[in-house]
Amino acid sequence: MEVTRVPVSLGERSYDVVIGERLLTELRAFAEAARPTSIFLVTDSNVGPHHAEAVQNAVVANHVLTIPAGENSKSLAQLEALYDQVFATRQLDRHALIIALGGGVVGDLAGYLAATLLRGLRYVQVPTSLLAMVDSSVGGKTAINHASGKNLIGAFHQPAAVFCDLHFLQTLPEREYVSALAEVVKTAAISGEELLAAVEHGVAALLAREPETLQRLVEACIRFKAEVVMDDERETAGLRATLNFGHTLAHVLETLFPQRYLHGEAVAIGLHAALRLSVERAKLKPALAERVAALLNALGLPAEPPAELTADAMLQVMQGDKKREGHAVHFVVISEIGEAGTLPCRLDDALAATLLGRGHA
């Protein structure tokens, strides 16, 4: 299979996203050219046993730091443990290189580690989950969580390169894989007809993890994300915020039901809500909303918010949303496939009824 490269052009912070199958040779060449004084490979307890040795050997990593798998590792305590381990090696200087081998948790945590050590070290993203490949590894958002909410402590810190090796997906559990397809549908809905049609035609192949289809669609998602990041690196112009389509309700679900949903599953439910809102307030044709909803359903993703989610509880969490301004929260809506924008919405009963899809109380 061909190796493709998607450039992310951000001046001196530019880098390539390399996509293909079995990229260890490319990764080794990059690590050699980077001439680091030492390499710290960060991975987690699920990914490490499958893939760390091969990557460590390829790049000749000096240290492998393994964190417990799971969202709980995006914590100050885990970050501090990594600082301790890195400093204990006495091999850290400004020319060290960090490699994040794992899903979005490892990427966000190791990225923030790199952003903060010695005021910023180079790091490479080697995503191993589909979600990390199509979303979190590109764009330079790094973060850990706080008791007050997800991703509240973080930094923009672009990687020096991203290597999306589709071979790693072979060991990704089915539920993790399918849930990430929600982000693929999200990208299709906000990017345009071409990708949406490609995903619709590729449902069976995607679910079978057919390599050519995967490579084509992963690349399309990355190209779109790269474009958005190049136009609005720090989410100041509103454009990058459109990547949050479906995410406002998803964050509520992740906050109130932390063990129940994977990120992508929460996003799928959030997308259904955002589609309802788009029909009501952004003139999205109902048939188009139904089309995207049908695609989410065909992929086996959940659609309904849990019955025990009350309007009050939902609105209360939204009050604390990072994207809140006064009494309004900015929701991402689409008016057409590929036409996304943000809409300030008052946190009231009408909004809750639309988002929950339960009719007015």
Ligand SMILES: NC(=O)c1ccc[n+]([C@@H]2O[C@H](COP(=O)([O-])OP(=O)(O)OC[C@H]3O[C@@H](n4cnc5c(N)ncnc54)[C@H](O)[C@@H]3O)[C@@H](O)[C@H]2O)c1
């Ligand atoms: N920085 C960003 O722009 C951005 C964007 C979206 C999401 N995120 C963050 O990403 C995180 C979610 O990412 P995720 O879904 O990858 O979660 P994750 O990193 O927890 O990975 C999901 C699970 O799959 C396992 N896993 C990953 N790759 C594997 C492989 N190849 N083989 C076997 N097991 C594997 C992990 O150990 C974990 O148990 C969240 O913390 C979210 O906030 C960040």
